[in-house]
Amino acid sequence: MDIRQGFLVTLAAFLTLSIYSFLYGDNPLYRFAEHLFVGVSAAYWMCQGFWSTIVGNVIPRTSETLAAYFQVPFKEYSWQYIVPVILGIILLMRLVPKLSWISRWPLAFIIGTTAGLNLPRYLQSDFIQQMNNTFIPLLPDWQGIGHFFSSFSFSMEGQFVQILTNVVIFVGVLSGLIYFFFSKEHKGAFGVASRLGIWILMVTFGASFGYTVMGRISLLVGRISFLFHDWLNIL
């Protein structure tokens, strides 16, 4: 490892420890690392945006001279690419107090376009697909009770586990929906289903939180591996 590499790794370790120091309490080192991270991130994203969008998409279609200067292949002229450039410039008018009102127009365009693009997709993937995955056979691959017992196993791919999971999904969705149905008093069988629904919800939230914690621990493993292996070189 040369001196430059050593310096960069040590700097990365210092910033890692500075960020983790917040777990003890707020301090200047954490503040410094936080501000540095925000600034570098903003600069990085801006540079990436410029080189990939302006240089990558706009210039090759609007100016042969600039395309040659930036050494990117020139495509045919497509003047419609000027429109988003103009909208982008108008968006920056927010920095000029007297003209800041005009920046709402491209912002409205961005929000409207994004909503229009995403609505049918999200409706399909997050709503229809979700419902589709709920309409499942309670007895998948059912070939009779004899076949069920002859091929009985507790493996994840086994028929018993598949039946069990499908039943849990069906009952879970139904009872979860009942819990949120407030037009009828939660009494009797309806009340039992409602209570089951809240349990299903709690288990789901718990599992989701547990999964999140597991993911965060793996990130901690990554940083500690970096400190021990790359920085201290004790592994």
Add this chain to the structure above:
Amino acid sequence: MNVGFVVSAIVVGGGLLWIFIRSLRGKDVDRRIVFGFVGITVALAVLFQLKFGEVATPIVKTLFEKIETLPPGSKIVISFDFDPAMAPEVLPMANSFTRHALAKGHRIYFFSIWATGQSLLQVTLHDIVEKEFPDAVYGIDYVNMGYKAGNEGVLNVIITDIRKMYPGDVNGTSLDSIPMMKDVHPLKDMDLLCQSVAANPVSKNGCCSLEIAATSPPVAVQRQFRHRCFILTTQSNWSVCWVEPKVPPSMRLSLSNAIRVLPISRHRPLT
């Protein structure tokens, strides 16, 4: 049973017991002690290089079989959409996927719709492609399309024509002069779509876009593509968008790092 395991078990068990007893007595445990305990626990596991058994989940097996059964030379998209903070969790999956695809002789098209994905892709290109597959030729076996801003907007365009959004690759080379791009125009020309992602996987919606795109092929082909879309992500409910019909929705569990236990895995362990 090695010394490291015993020491770790004593420290972890002792710590948990202490926290449990304190809780039973109704006393608070300072959050800094909890953070410190978590840090020490993880540090011990890393220091003593403890290894735990891993079992491939049905999702992992399905993904593995998918790459195995594709004919050599199939076109695979791998999108790197995560940042350094998420790399420890997602990068091993992306590396395994890249390694497996190259080992089977498939062509890989690297994309990024996260700006930070490109720098992490460089890590994969260096550690996996260059070191383990020195014979892999850029432009013939793999290509880096670079980063494009726009998330779903990018997908919306490349579903119909990749060249509209990508005049050239990451180096600015025209796509028409790259051999492996000759028979690739819309995204539907790809055989497999995989997104390694640390957040909302837009390809989940992209796959749907393939279904509802105005220029989409007949229904049968759309459904076929639906079973060619895989997502490696940190979000448990989105690990895989669509899988083979034989895998029921209830088994759409987290991919986790279990993918590392697959026979082709030769990555450097965390420790």
